[in-house]
Amino acid sequence: MIAVQISNSGGADMLELVDLPTPKPASGEILVEVSLAGVNYRDTHLSEVEALSGGLRPIVPGMEVVGRTPDGTRVAAVVPRGGYAQYAAVPEALAVPVPDGVDDLSALALLVQGTTAWLLLHESARMRAGDSVLVQAAAGGVGTLAVQLAQEAGAGRVIGLAGTPEKRALVLDLGADAAVDSTAPDWPERVRRANGGQGLDIVLDMTGGPETARSRSLLAPLGRLVFFGMAGRVQPDPVPPSELLASSTTVGGLMLEHAMTRPGLLERAMGELFSRVTDGRLHVVSGGVRGLSEVQRVHEELAGRRTVGKLALDPRR
Template sequence: MTAMRAVQIKNFGGPEVLELAEVADPLPAPGEVLVEVSLAGVNYRDTHLSEVGTLPGDLLPLIPGMEVVGRTADGTRVAAVVPRGGYAQRVAVPAQLAVPVPDGVDDFSALALLVQGTTAWLLLHESARMRAGDSVLVHAAAGGVGSLAVQLARTAGAGRVIAAAGSPEKRALALDLGADEAIDSHDPDLAAAARRANGGRGLDVVLEMTGGPVTAQSLAALAPLGRLVFYGMASRTAPAPVELPALMETSTTVCGLMLEHAMTRPGLLERAMDALFEQVADGRLRVVCGAVRGLSEVRGLHEDLAARRTVGKLALDPGR
């Protein structure tokens, strides 16, 4: 039995529980293919997995990582979402989940589109039902999902794209990506700041992943018939409950998105990936590279991600 390098969790805790280990190569089951991993994606959800172990089937020891790009034994370049096992040199992937990567899309971009790209696309086109001319507020606009959502909203014909980010550098990046205005996500009256950035009007669409008081501020920033999509809780603080009569008074919509549910809809993710691949290949969509580090540097990457010190897409290179 051959061995490989991987990041392994033997106990739940903080980044300190992420250990570089030598483990047996995965043995593909019937219907699976073995992928030699060139890059493994690092996502905010991975920090939850190591810290609390609340995801279904979290039996120790485990190898985290839910997205990879690499090559199969016949040399086909593929990208794939996996339940776990991505932080490794090799991973077994169900054949139906291995998406061939077009020649015009590089490995890093393909990796970013798997989870964050499809999430951004679904937020706008499925959950928010964004229409041309809509005003859109994107929270965490310099992050992996946010940096793509800013661009996708622009190419989909948004009337105005407002970016919210926590530092001058992150706001500058959002403007460079196509946002019309960038506001400080720490503004104590975030709703008023968002409305000012939209010419004094409420927003048609808000993409919210912070939680805590930011959710209530985002609701207050909506225009009548506006839509808020909640897809994360980076603050790790639950927002105040939404009162249904209040939604009726303003004719606003609140919904949520979990990517796993989209995977149960035949053809939906394929449609999203086709659109994303096309926009990367023709230059309309740019993936922001936040960091690519070796497996031995995974602890620092998780620390930076949890502290919201990162921008764009983060990845591990199993060859380093």
Template structure:
């Protein structure tokens, strides 16, 4: 089978198309003919071995696929690694059936980005109806869905940030009440102004560095910030407990892998909700671009350069 293999850690240049033996599915696993593989920012960290969990070589990157099992089921699955290939193996516990009305891009958009947005709003910041929420990188995979989910949950004011006018327009089209330039020199003041002069209740943040620092300073008393990535690869300033107490601030971290340690099948609950909203026309995955397997390097280059919006996918057939 054709696959992308990494034999040394680094940037997009280490993604190489190669021929590998077909994987075999053991007990409790499914062999999937991959119709599309998702491309996530986490994959760029995986390629350079800077992800939350360590990577080992050689490796086929890619953590999510949608396709058909040897038994004829159409599923979307988390695979950890091995997704950038014509065939992949997934644990039966990490594969979910996809409704006929849900296309491949939507299915892939929900399993990581959709579930992340769902968990951030419900579990991390506990968004209540009427509260304000700042969604950074609002035109991205998680951000574009978080804007829509926040609206569905009755957010009082949705403040989107994005780095270009086109991306800000997209966020407004998806339901944001106001869009702020992510490059504002005084982002704290810009966020407060966007909220009608009031400090904000909640923030979903994945940039790091000064964006995190300035977002924390924009929080109202009992405000909550959920941190789920560090696209800038720059650490924010250290936070002292006394600073948290001074404004009754809550900071949460979210890594999707931890959802599987929760009691009950929270992931199934999230996907049922997300797929239901999609079928009803209340939630849409923004298609960010489809690349052939041979174009995986370009996909990573575009993602790291912030040239993309929405969900990126690879087509293993080309």
């Protein structure tokens, strides 16, 4: 089968098309003929993570696929590795049947980014009706879904951060009450003005670094900041517990892998998300479907923040 492989630490130029044996499913796994493989931001620095964890071995990236099992069932599945390929061996417990009313790209978007957005709001941030919500990278895969889910859940105000006029227009089209330029030096002041001069109840942070302190400064008492990424690849300054106590605020984080260990949680999130897409309440923004041969360019565009919505690779081309 044709697959994408990383053999050396580095950037997008380390992604190579190779011919590999079709994987043989182990106990508890099923073979899926991949229709689309999802692309996520964390894929763009997988080689660095592997190298730091004790040496890089040849790996096939990709953590999500949609396709058909040998009996013809269409499933979306999370995989530890191996998604960028024509076939993938996936854990049967993490394979979700896809309803007929949900297309392949939407199924991929909901599997990781949709469930992340849902869990951020409903589990990590404990969102309540009337809460004000700031979504960083609001034109991205998680962001576009979080904006819609927050509005549907009764947010008092949803504000999105995005770096270009086109992205901000998209965020407003998705239902945000305001879209703020994330590249503006005074973006925190603009966010506060967009929230009527008040602090925010929820901030979804995927940047890290010095921007996190600015995000925390926007929290109202009892406000919650939740990390769902570290796109800046710089750790924020530690937060002394005394500061959290003085401001009555909470800082947390979410890794989807941990949610998968909670029986029934992923299935409940997927069920609600599928229902919303089927009846038109939730819209998945396509960032484009490209062939495996274009994987280097796709990673460069994603790492350079030049994409919107959900990106996918078609292993048949």
